[in-house]
Amino acid sequence: MYNSGVRDGETEPDAERAALERAAEAGDVDAMYHLAVLVVEAEPEVGRGWYERAAEAGHAQAMNNLGTLVAKEDPQAARRLYERSAEAGNPVAMVNLGVLHSRSGDLGAARALFERAAELGDRQAKRILRWRWIVGLRR
Numbered sequence: 001m002y003n004s005g006v007r008d009g010e011t012e013p014d015a016e017r018a019a020l021e022r023a024a025e026a027g028d029v030d031a032m033y034h035l036a037v038l039v040v041e042a043e044p045e046v047g048r049g050w051y052e053r054a055a056e057a058g059h060a061q062a063m064n065n066l067g068t069l070v071a072k073e074d075p076q077a078a079r080r081l082y083e084r085s086a087e088a089g090n091p092v093a094m095v096n097l098g099v100l101h102s103r104s105g106d107l108g109a110a111r112a113l114f115e116r117a118a119e120l121g122d123r124q125a126k127r128i129l130r131w132r133w134i135v136g137l138r139r
Contacts, residue, residue, distance in 0.1 A: 013038075016038070017035070017038060017039070020034055020035040020038060021035060024050060024053075027057075029054050029057040029058070029059050029062075030054075030059070032050045032051075032053050032054035032057065032059065032062070033050070033051070033054040033059050033061060033062045033065075035047075035050045036048070036049075036050035036051040036054060036062065036065070037065075040065075040069070044069075047069075048066070048069055050062075051065055051066040051069065052066060055081065055084075058088070060084075060085045060088035060089065060090040060093065061085070061090060061092070063081045063082075063084050063085035063088070063090070063093065064081065064082060064085040064090055064092050064093040064096065066081050067079075067080075067081030067082045067085065067093070067096065068096070075100075078100075079097070079100055081093075082096045082097040082100065083097060086113065089120070091116070091117035091120040091121065091122035091125060092117075092122065092124075094113045094114070094116055094117035094120075094122070094125065095113070095114065095117050095122055095124050095125050095128070097113050098110040098111075098112075098113035098114045098117070098125070098128070101113065111129075113125075114128050114129050115129065
């Protein structure tokens with residue numbers, strides 16, 4: 001199976017995909033997410049579709065990944081997806097949203113998001129806070 005895009009190396013890819021497709025079609029939200037991770041590079045539209053279905057069903061990491069996919073074409077949609085994912089407790093989305101706030105000059109909101117993500121154990125957020133001068137987050 002897949003976990004954050006990393007194969008376990010034990011399952012044949014075709015059998016894995018078929019099993020994920022069956023589960024996803026039956027409404028398994030985690031299967032939708034893992035299927036999206038599995039196919040998005042080779043089949044971007046198919047992967048995006050599964051991310052969309054998983055995000056609509058409330059999968060926080062799918063919301064974040066979909067936000068990353070649409071960020072260039074629709075920055076506001078990406079922001080909304082990051083916000084929903086962050087509200088659901090996803091520290092990766094908190095970092096992504098913090099970066100958007102930092103870029104727009106809202107350093108207080110950025111720092112609050114980085115701090116919350118760091119409290120949840122996100123290493124990227126911890127690095128950003130440690131080197132906060134990079135993004136202008138001096139206290």
